[in-house]
Amino acid sequence: MDNEISMEQRLSRIEQLLAGQKNVLTFDEACTFTGISRTYMYKLTCGSRIPHYKPGGKNIYFDRAELER
Template sequence: MENQLIIEKLNRLERLIVDSTKEILNVEDLINYTGYKRSYIYKLVHNNIIPFSKPNGKTLFFEKSEIDNWLLQNKSQSISQIENKAHDYINNSRKK
């Protein structure tokens, strides 16, 4: 039982290493990359929420850099970042 668990973890690590070098992902790769469920990915595609390509009209492909940008959109700023922007704005306003 313990050996099987170790083998499964090694297989997952191998998939993650191989997938990290890919620039174009299929649905299975995207599942491993994001941790999203298959049904959620299909929902995102159906609603045109996630960037995808469908060159042959059937198979879905995702550009990794576009997925990264999509995942990082609507980023929230920390309090210190907001404070720094406020200080910069005040300092620039005084110089004018």
């Protein structure tokens, strides 16, 4: 039993694998992907210093390829 991975750990691993396949990232995913804090990411988006998209003017999304550059 000690060698078994908990369901939460397995789900976390699956989420990480799926996140690596996405081309469009949410705000939180972009923060995790880049290692930038939420506060600093907000400053970058507010000043248009990082490429981002706000369809409908509410949620912020990022293109993974643009973040990698």
